[in-house]
Amino acid sequence: MPTTEHGSCTHCGYDLNGNYIWDDFFQKYGDEDEATRASEMYGASKGSGRWGKAIYVKSYDKDYNKLPSYYKCPECGEKCY
């Protein structure tokens, strides 16, 4: 299921909710059917499912071991949830 409520950054309180996925596609295509078709690929529909603004980060330690991935706040750069 898509996420509609991404919450806010636990560090700075930045709102992590982006646009509604359906709305973005509707703006792009100017057609409701086309917007619904496109947003279904993201598990979203009209009024449900928003983009999140958090940045997905994959990293490695100094020995090139893979570290757990996390989400970073675009505002303060901290791990946001």
Ligand SMILES: [Zn+2]
């Ligand atoms: Zn933040």
